[in-house]
Amino acid sequence: MPPSSVPDLSSVARLVQAYSAYSLNGFVPEVILVGGFLIAILLDVFTRRAKSKSISIYFAIVVLAMAGIASAFQWQPFVAGQPWKPGHLIFPYSQTLFIPMVHESVLERGYAMAVVDNFSVFFKLLISVAGIFMLLMSLASQELRERSRRLGEYSSLIIGMCVGLYLMPASLDLTMMYISLELVSIAGYILAGFSRDTEHGAEAALKYIMFGALSSGLMIYGFSLFYGLTGTTNIIAIREVLALNPATHTGANFYILWIATILALVGMGYKISAVPFHFWTPDVYEGAPTPVTAFLSVASKAAGFGLLIRFLIFVFPEGTKTAAPVLDWQTALAIGSIVTMTFGNLAALLQTNVRRILAYSSIAHAGYMMAALVVGKADGTVAIMIYLATYLFMQIGVFYAVMLIANKIGSEEIDDYRGLMTRTPLVSSAMVIFLLSLTGIPLTAGFIGKFYLLAAVLTPDAATHSLPWLWLAVGVIVNSVISLYYYLRVAAAMFLKRPLRDMALERAGQTAPPLPAIQFGVPVSALLLALIVPILVLGVYFQPLVDFASGVVRFFNFDNIRY
Amino acid sequence: MAPLSHYLAVSAILFVIGTAGVLFRRNAIIVFMCVELMLNAVNLTLIAFSQFLGDQTGQILVFFVMTVAAAEAAVGLAIVIALFRNRQTVDIAKVNILKW
Numbered sequence: 284m285p286p287s288s289v290p291d292l293s294s295v296a297r298l299v300q301a302y303s304a305y306s307l308n309g310f311v312p313e314v315i316l317v318g319g320f321l322i323a324i325l326l327d328v329f330t331r332r333a334k335s336k337s338i339s340i341y342f343a344i345v346v347l348a349m350a351g352i353a354s355a356f357q358w359q360p361f362v363a364g365q366p367w368k369p370g371h372l373i374f375p376y377s378q379t380l381f382i383p384m385v386h387e388s389v390l391e392r393g394y395a396m397a398v399v400d401n402f403s404v405f406f407k408l409l410i411s412v413a414g415i416f417m418l419l420m421s422l423a424s425q426e427l428r429e430r431s432r433r434l435g436e437y438s439s440l441i442i443g444m445c446v447g448l449y450l451m452p453a454s455l456d457l458t459m460m461y462i463s464l465e466l467v468s469i470a471g472y473i474l475a476g477f478s479r480d481t482e483h484g485a486e487a488a489l490k491y492i493m494f495g496a497l498s499s500g501l502m503i504y505g506f507s508l509f510y511g512l513t514g515t516t517n518i519i520a521i522r523e524v525l526a527l528n529p530a531t532h533t534g535a536n537f538y539i540l541w542i543a544t545i546l547a548l549v550g551m552g553y554k555i556s557a558v559p560f561h562f563w564t565p566d567v568y569e570g571a572p573t574p575v576t577a578f579l580s581v582a583s584k585a586a587g588f589g590l591l592i593r594f595l596i597f598v599f600p601e602g603t604k605t606a607a608p609v610l611d612w613q614t615a616l617a618i619g620s621i622v623t624m625t626f627g628n629l630a631a632l633l634q635t636n637v638r639r640i641l642a643y644s645s646i647a648h649a650g651y652m653m654a655a656l657v658v659g660k661a662d663g664t665v666a667i668m669i670y671l672a673t674y675l676f677m678q679i680g681v682f683y684a685v686m687l688i689a690n691k692i693g694s695e696e697i698d699d700y701r702g703l704m705t706r707t708p709l710v711s712s713a714m715v716i717f718l719l720s721l722t723g724i725p726l727t728a729g730f731i732g733k734f735y736l737l738a739a740v741l742t743p744d745a746a747t748h749s750l751p752w753l754w755l756a757v758g759v760i761v762n763s764v765i766s767l768y769y770y771l772r773v774a775a776a777m778f779l780k781r782p783l784r785d786m787a788l789e790r791a792g793q794t795a796p797p798l799p800a801i802q803f804g805v806p807v808s809a810l811l812l813a814l815i816v817p818i819l820v821l822g823v824y825f826q827p828l829v830d831f832a833s834g835v836v837r838f839f840n841f842d843n844i845r846y
Numbered sequence: 847m848a849p850l851s852h853y854l855a856v857s858a859i860l861f862v863i864g865t866a867g868v869l870f871r872r873n874a875i876i877v878f879m880c881v882e883l884m885l886n887a888v889n890l891t892l893i894a895f896s897q898f899l900g901d902q903t904g905q906i907l908v909f910f911v912m913t914v915a916a917a918e919a920a921v922g923l924a925i926v927i928a929l930f931r932n933r934q935t936v937d938i939a940k941v942n943i944l945k946w
Contacts, residue, residue: 469918486941497881507892514895595863824853
């Protein structure tokens with residue numbers, strides 16, 4: 284390094300000082316969450332009676348709403364014609380970086396722990412909405428009411444988990460990726476085992492932490508190999524080193540780069556429950572309290588995709604065909620995507636428990652979203668974000684309906700769902716809407732998600748005008764058809780089949796008195812409607828969502844990602 | 847001083863032992879010990895690279911890995927205790943009421 288490019292210490296100190304003040308502005312939502320987390324713990328100490336413990340859930344809703352509003356203020360509107368602006372950087376660093384530093388100053392290049400750009404703001408909003416719905420759902424949960432003495436720790440853990448979820452899609456550094464992912468995981472282990480006094484709950488937590496610890500261990504080993512290859516932990520710097528220094532990706536180092544990439548993807552694939560890192564999914568989804576299941580399947584998966592997009596597109600911006608230094612990760616991911624969606628759907632066909640069906644279907648949905656990730660670039664990222672936004676409402680909705688039914692009939696078996704239409708028309712019809720939306724039937728939000736996803740996968744290659752991922756799109760369509768069978772099996776049981784009890788009595792020659800109707804209160808029905816309305820509205824009026832998601836990737840500046 | 851490759855070889859061997867232990871051992875407590883072994887192998891890799899590159903980032907990451915390992919072990923053992931209260935066993939092969 285020539286001595287002229289080394290700034291003297293005082294100017295570095297001044298820059299760091301100026302920048303850390305600047306960067307705390309971007310950290311407001313996380314600060315609110317951390318403060319809320321501490322207050323929630325205190326609140327738990329000061330509420331004695333089990334009945335008044337549910338106040339901590341209301342408190343968590345307020346904290347998440349405030350954090351969501353604070354992150355909405357970080358949104359930078361896109362003005363056509365204006366030059367592209369980088370986001371706020373959080374914890375920038377320069378001194379410890381071991382790369383050939385070239386002319387531009389460190390701060391402009393984005394060597395920071397995390398970044399506040401529109402991409403991370405989108406995910407923060409998504410996570411806040413999911414968290415608020417999940418907490419409202421918790422208020423009606425039978426499982427949690429039986430353990431209301433521990434509700435304080437429940438809501439404080441959810442706030443703590445949200446800190447990690449907020450930081451995951453915002454990370455620019457392998458250290459931050461690891462820390463935020465572990466923050467989410469460890470809070471998730473405790474929440475998954477919240478009903479630890481039951482066998483299912485304890486077992487779910489054990490399976491979750493064993494697979495989680497294994498995959499995060501593999502991931503951090505991959506990160507350490509990245510560090511060894513490139514001498515830095517910042518993903519932007521990693522890309523630059525890979526581009527500038529061919530020695531990092533030729534010869535034996537090429538294989539080490541592959542191993543490092545695959546190991547890093549293991550940890551992220553575990554978060555989004557991609558095959559073959561999905562083993563925990565059905566067990567945790569069945570054993571954890573239903574609101575936690577809904578939250579894990581939406582928020583933790585969304586943040587996992589945010590992390591994956593950030594990692595893959597920042598470290599390996601283009602395929603091997605165009606840019607020299609990168610791997611052909613797209614084909615590997617495409618195969619993973621096909622395997623994930625096919626396995627999820629086929630395994631769901633064999634299940635008899637509704638929650639397990641939904642667990643396998645969430646694996647399949649991860650496969651669909653991975654298909655869009657294969658395309659990468661602007662189209663794929665927009666498609667994933669639209670898909671996640673629609674997926675939020677239908678997934679939380681369907682788990683809410685399952686929870687309401689389980690509260691009353693005490694079962695999640697598909698045979699016990701027979702004839703529910705006559706007993707509770709509201710919840711049954713809501714459930715059918717959620718299931719249709721999950722299938723991707725037109726006029727529901729699920730269709731919009733699938734439509735943009737397929738459109739992204741079917742984008743023709745600019746140079747050759749061929750469709751490079753046609754087989755992937757065919758896989759998505761075939762899998763959607765398979766999924767129709769098991770989604771409609773649940774709907775058919777509720778609407779068309781008669782209860783087993785009635786049939787048995789009839790065979791014995793007796794007439795059966797109809798099973799009693801199931802009543803739900805006004806707040807419960809209101810929340811159900813609050814989940815149905817966005818699905819139906821987004822099914823026909825989706826332009827705002829598409830504009831919103833496109834505004835995010837405009838800031839990404841895909842042709843030339845740099846900060 | 848031993849060259850970098852020696853450190854990397856030792857840590858890779860430790861990592862493989864740890865991973866194999868997690869995958870094949872049936873006692874939950876041993877599984878958690880093997881996870882610690884994996885993370886310590888990672889730490890050794892990071893320190894070796896950090897020393898080789900003359901750069902502190904890797905050593906900072908090691909501190910975070912150690913913190914996370916401690917938190918994970920605490921939660922993991924608590925979960926094992928909760929499971930033991932229900933089942934009187936810490937054998938993973940016997941913990942399978944939730945099928946595939």
